[in-house]
Amino acid sequence: MALGSDIEWTESTWNPVTGCNKISPGCKYCYAERMAKRLQAMGQPNYKDGFKLTLQPKMLELPLKWKKPQTIFVNSMSDLFHEDVPLEYIQRVFDVMCRASWHRFQVLTKRADRLAELSPEIDWPKNVWMGVSVESATYVGRIDDLRSTGAHVKFLSLEPLLGPLPKLKLKNIDWVIVGGESGQRARPMDPAWAIDIRDQCARADVAFFFKQWGGKNKKKAGRILDGRTYDEMPEATPLPVVSAPRAARSLPIMG
Template identity: 35%
Template sequence: MADHSAIEWTDATWNPITGCSIVSPGCVHCYAMKLAGTRLKHIESRKGLTRETAIGPVWTGEVRLNEKWLDQPLRWKQPRRIFVCAHGDLFAENVPDDWIDRVFAIMALAPQHTFQVLTKRAKRMREYLTQRDAGQRLRADAVEVAGWNMVMQGQIGHAKPTIWPLPNVWLGVSAERQKEADDRVPELLATPAAIRFISAEPLLGRIDFGKIIRAATFAGTTYPDGKTHPIGWMIVGGESGPGARPMHPNWVRQIRDDFTAAGVPFFFKQWGAWWPQECNPLPQQRFAERLRTARITPSIEKPLRGCWGVDDKWDPGKIAGALPAYTSWKIGKKAAGRLLDGVEHSEFPKVAA
């Protein structure tokens, strides 16, 4: 948990619940899973949450409620965006509803903050948010968690169970390929939320989000907030770290173009480990400097480069002859940067003050 975060689209992380399990290909190189099984494996909040395998630490499915961190946002007075359960999933299979109630109670008691909840368990999130008594449980848990004296003395605000969904909570789903988008986005569209968002990170394949949203609209899905577009924010990013898989520039462009045309804020988080040379061309001297910075010798380290063919097929070790093929170099997240066609996209939803 950190009051400041290096994640580009948030200000702080809050981990009242840690632990998770692998549910789809986007989980394979999870940074939180690796940390829980290496540098943090002896810390109480992570101990026993992973097991050693031939490919490194893997989640066991065990989850943990970290009581000492539960009320942390109440002590942060300066408003900030807070990524909830960055080292787990609030709606993971083994997380009891009671724990989720307590997390939502804290979020209700801290209206100065914006909480960003991101899950791969979209169905469970939708089921939880549409329970009839969720707001009433929130009120009861707010009093229990914070203490009635703190509420009465004005040290924290009153939870208002009639305001549901909570206006300071953004709900999102991760979708790395078309399959995950097809499964999760319709559930998100049926979930009441102040802001709904999608994170396509790591983006591992071409996704047509417009098709999913059009199908849901045609089927008569209603959106409680009355917005003209059901998604309030779109995040895209490539994979970083050891074993990172490359991302085709055109996958990103399609999502950017579709959502910006619809007036939806678009946030491009990173290329990740792989940098597409043609997408962000550099003068020869700067290109050579970038490769040297990443300690790459192009002539001998073929595994650290590859190209995309016209059929989106990744061909490792090769260099593209001409567009529409693209050459990508594995130079690391920092060197690859965040520019998409020379532009940094860092848009956030606009919310009423």
């Protein structure tokens, strides 16, 4: 079965890579690091090395076994474009996503420079949405790197939003997600920052999704922004209503 997710903008997660390391302020209180340590303590074999970057080849073809078409967040516990993930392995991940054409895949990275560098070496299926994380104005250059790629759907995850992002360049961007940081040491998000980004998206005709306020109790804080919820998604080819082809589901696991 797919691993269901409580992330508001996706349905399931798939982790052909686990582990990572911090590269910018948005990583400071990384939820994936906390979760990896918890799973390690529980004896989960994929996390025997905790949050050390680890390729998980036995997980590569998992989506081919999932019959129901769904939206899948790739590497919720890592970064596919980490410098220690070989190009050949990234290409294998993209090959699986291409073959699993009845699913929609969402890939998110903070390593936008490597994403841009490797983009010409990647075959970009239409069912793959590619995004970059931008937590403050210091890192808006990641958006230009994303824009240079061959991805058919491009999105921004502005979470945890740690400062204002005025005058975003949203040309050729299809979707923007905004969210505050959650956890015991969460840094606060000013409502004015989120409202300004919402207004920029409206002017640029870009789909806007407000994920959460965050804080110590994110469920209590909720996700109402300026009196309503925002659940907009980019226009994309609808997922098929049919089940996965039998031949694709029977493929052996690589690695």
